[in-house]
Amino acid sequence: MNEYKLKDLIHIHNGRPYAHLSDGIIPVYGSGGIICYVNEALYDREAILLPRKGTLNNIMYSNQKIWVIDTMYYATTNNKACPYYLYRYLGLLNLSHLDSGSALPSMTQATYYDIKVKLPNIKTQQRIASVLSALDDKIELNNRINAELEAMAKTLYDYWFVQFDFPDENGNPYKSSGGKMVYSEELKREIPEGWEVKQLKGNVKFERGISYTSKEIENNDGIPMINLSSITVDRKYRSKLKFYSGKNINKKVSFGDMLIACTDLTRNADIIGSPISVPKEYEEYVFSMDLAKMEIITDKLKQNYLYMSLMTDYYHNFIKWYASGTNVLHLDLKGIEYYPLLFPNIDIQKKFAYKIKIIEEKKAFIINENQKLASLRDWLLPILMNGQVGFKETTHKEEIIKSQQKKQHLELLLSQ
Template identity: 35%
Template sequence: MTIYKLGEIATVEISGVDKKIKDGEIPVKLCNFVDVYYNWAITSDLEQKFMEATARTNEIERFKLKRGQVALTKDSETRFDIGIATYIADDFDNVILGYHNALITPNPKKLSGKYLNALLHTDYARTYFANNASGSGQRYALSIDALNNFPVPLLPLAEQERIGDIFSSIDQKIALNRAINDNLEAMAKQLYDYWFVQFDFPNEEGKPYKSSGGKMVWNDKLKREIPDGWSAKSIFDEMSVQYGFPFSTDDFTEEVTNIPVVRIRDILDNTISAYSHEETDDKYRLNEADLLIGMDGNFHMNYWIDNIAYLNQRSVRLRSKQNSNVSIVQARYDIEPYIKAKEQRAKGSTVGHLSDKDLKELKVMVCPNRRMRDALDSLLYRIIANRKENLCLTKQRDELLPLLMNGQVSVNYHLSDN
């Protein structure tokens, strides 16, 4: 296996295209830092999600996305967020790469973009980027020299293509699960809006309750009308609420132990970034479908997906009680506007905080119909199952990568078989 510098087998360019819309420039769609960061591949179905911007003709020529290229995050507030790559899987007419990213165009006679994308996701690449990042404190960046000098172990082109196809197939399944979950979450939100905002849940005759003249009564706690027979209660009445355990950061380790710790940073991605040897009570252990809320900075909210992790301090978990008709999905949508409003009000301060007092002021609606909880729970468990499968696929992908790269595992099919 021959080692080449990336700049010898590809063209690397740093994008400076910003997010502004300027008079006299050409309208474009912009593939931004977050699009690169969160997608293994950029496909045509993502185009509708890209933001609108404008660019000059020469910027469009240089940074228009083409199949076979690789985009990479170039600078960020932390070392961990730079050097994250994505493969450009389709040709785009009107999508260009935004700033804080680099665009890599491989020499097609020597380097496969799919292979390069897979290589850039290995610990080998992550270590190189961490060691070659410039800056400290506020921002870290990869220079054009650091990118051009990245050492690429070059396999025969056919072998590169086979390796790239394997990981593209895995990513297609991950992307499909994400798309299914987007639809499931949209369905859950739509049901919530029909039933708990418009109050047009099915009445005894199967007709929409409020639209069909269902009786509405004033509720002093919510300062609004709700259906007759419904009530409003504190989340502490209808949910099991537990604050996280004050784990000592001195005891955190990357070594896998029987105490995986969930910190605020882990909530959105359902990941674990630290382990501990510290003993703690089982009441801090999380369950599948718990709702987690970060209480510092950005008040992240998300459903958890396993039964083995423990919650760290400055986060809180809400868990549905068996005897309650309030689904954890309903509870989330009931309280989310108040959490988000608190987050916005805190933007001007150094760090925003959610307090015990804030949480005790949160209310949820309680309806007498258990079937409404069951319907929302059913959607949630399908979402969680897909998330768990994606984490498993990601783990398999990350473990398989180095084995393929160093030849411990071989690829035994031909491209013509696909």
């Protein structure tokens, strides 16, 4: 192991404002993660993303085109450090004690440059990075599979409840087979005969989450807490859990419950009012005050149908009008009560719910697998970094052969 200061290994670059950019496909990173997508890149190679303000322990890594905002730094490495290895190494450190801010936690470039690290030689770094990144790659593959499952669910919803080609009593697509349609004044379009359009008021109820102090979430002890960071800018769940050690644990949720985002830090109100379905990672959770639990109180609605309806752009464009604030948006939950929802025949909803349940169970299995993979990675991380497990020196040719064999063996294990 060799000891360095970070100034011997990296060059730190400042992030930049992004308000002048247009929407696009390039992720914009803030100290909490991706906040939106734009049409230009600030950097397009491997980089370690270091918080300048905000959550100082949230070190990130990228190997694609990105934009980094001005509350972040991005660091490039020289030939003494493997970027991915150093990213994982820094993630093991507690940087919060280096805070140079007052009200808002802050880090200067000088403070980062002065941090001491102990690294093995570059070959060992690369070997360790290869093992850990193989686990990350499998997790990312699982995430893509789940995204495809979500796309399947959306396609089914659109086919049944937008095109109205759900199966009729003969198993034929309803509208395409001449099913009777009537005009809805509320929706300004035709809907199947016998279906209703009603506001959600009186059909759902809400419960806001808990408030907490920074001390109550500073350690990974306690009950998992779903929070605003658990919702991505494209309105999907991600496992960005905090762990709550306080006493206010009377507000709990479990697998399948629905939560609504009541706060939004994005510039385009990307997540305000968005629903997420509680995953199966843990048996139960608490949820933060930025969220509200939404519960159906009528037998005329199935939750799978309601959830998919609230994932539509039509709903999202409606609910944004009930958000107010400048830098931080806050949702008036009455806006959801005013939402005009199409109430399909309950038997059709039940058939839809059955099909969606199969998809959700597959997603839950994959999420559970990802949790195990992440636990394995996090268990390996410190023992590899501390040199408790080593690599035997071999010739270059032998190393290539063994590296490929190890990778194939690891991929085989992970695929089972």
